[in-house]
Amino acid sequence: MIISGKEISMKIKEQLKEEVAAIKENYSRLPKLVVILVGDNQASKTYVRNKERGCAYIGIESEVLKHDDTFSEAELLAEISRLNNDDSVDGILVQLPLPQHIEEEKVLKAIDPNKDVDGFHPQNAARLFLGQQSFVPCTPKGMLVLLDEINYDLKGKEVVVVGRSNIVGKPISLLCLQKDATVTIAHSKTKDLKKICSRADVLIAAIGKPKFFNHEYIKDGAVVLDVGINRDENNKLCGDVDFEDVKDRVMAITPVPGGVGPMTITMLMQNTLEAFYKRNGE
Ligand code: GUN
Numbered sequence: 638m639i640i641s642g643k644e645i646s647m648k649i650k651e652q653l654k655e656e657v658a659a660i661k662e663n664y665s666r667l668p669k670l671v672v673i674l675v676g677d678n679q680a681s682k683t684y685v686r687n688k689e690r691g692c693a694y695i696g697i698e699s700e701v702l703k704h705d706d707t708f709s710e711a712e713l714l715a716e717i718s719r720l721n722n723d724d725s726v727d728g729i730l731v732q733l734p735l736p737q738h739i740e741e742e743k744v745l746k747a748i749d750p751n752k753d754v755d756g757f758h759p760q761n762a763a764r765l766f767l768g769q770q771s772f773v774p775c776t777p778k779g780m781l782v783l784l785d786e787i788n789y790d791l792k793g794k795e796v797v798v799v800g801r802s803n804i805v806g807k808p809i810s811l812l813c814l815q816k817d818a819t820v821t822i823a824h825s826k827t828k829d830l831k832k833i834c835s836r837a838d839v840l841i842a843a844i845g846k847p848k849f850f851n852h853e854y855i856k857d858g859a860v861v862l863d864v865g866i867n868r869d870e871n872n873k874l875c876g877d878v879d880f881e882d883v884k885d886r887v888m889a890i891t892p893v894p895g896g897v898g899p900m901t902i903t904m905l906m907q908n909t910l911e912a913f914y915k916r917n918g919e
Pocket of ligand 1: 730731732733734755775776804
């Protein structure tokens with residue numbers, strides 16, 4: 638089975654669109670997301686454009702604040718402070734990576750945790766760690782929705798996460814643990830990666846290497862979630878998994894493009910609505 642994140646995200650977007658229509662009837666203003674983009678990273682520009690389109694589609698207000706890479710850390714912190722204090726803004730997202738001269742940790746910490754729709758503020762990360770209600774980072778949140786959509790129950794299952802980033806690897810590991818899975822976090826220094834991956838009922842591939850995981854890494858009947866967005870030898874978009882090599886032996890797999898990616902943006906919209914409701918006392 639191929640898990641179409643594209644189709645599932647379309648379905649959720651239709652629901653969110655209806656929610657926004659109801660908000661329009663019942664509240665004095667619409668939910669609003671502000672995205673800050675610093676510098677000239679091409680991939681970031683594409684992501685930000687897709688976020689804008691997602692907002693426009695479901696009817697959320699959005700604003701993109703673009704700065705060239707001479708924008709200083711102090712200016713960025715001042716901008717965040719202004720947005721924190723702006724009651725018309727529900728969600729603030731600073732697109733990563735930031736240019737070298739800006740300290741990511743300082744910036745993420747400056748965002749009001751109640752407007753932190755990325756879930757990257759230390760307070761939200763800590764709450765996730767403790768199993769408390771928090772903004773959940775969008776990519777991991779989307780992956781859980783995909784598993785839900787195929788009625789996959791993680792309880793007692795062996796999940797292997799390859800990748801330990803703060804954006805994907807760490808949060809998805811905690812979320813799977815909360816769902817009673819047995820979780821292994823593997824990474825670039827892991828010994829005998831093939832053997833560990835071959836145990837997985839669910840393999841989460843998030844290492845950023847094109848087509849790295851072939852059939853030797855994957856157990857028959859496994860579920861494979863591919864977080865990679867890479868270019869192959871022909872400059873074609875591909876994941877971390879060698880899709881053609883593994884597709885006939887898996888129970889389910891997400892394609893790239895059209896798998897995990899579209900879900901991420903949809904979850905950002907969902908988090909923005911969540912922030913809106915929370916800030917309206919619900
Ligand atoms: N860069 C790559 N993924 C993400 C994400 O989910 N959020 C932000 N802010 N930046 C990113």
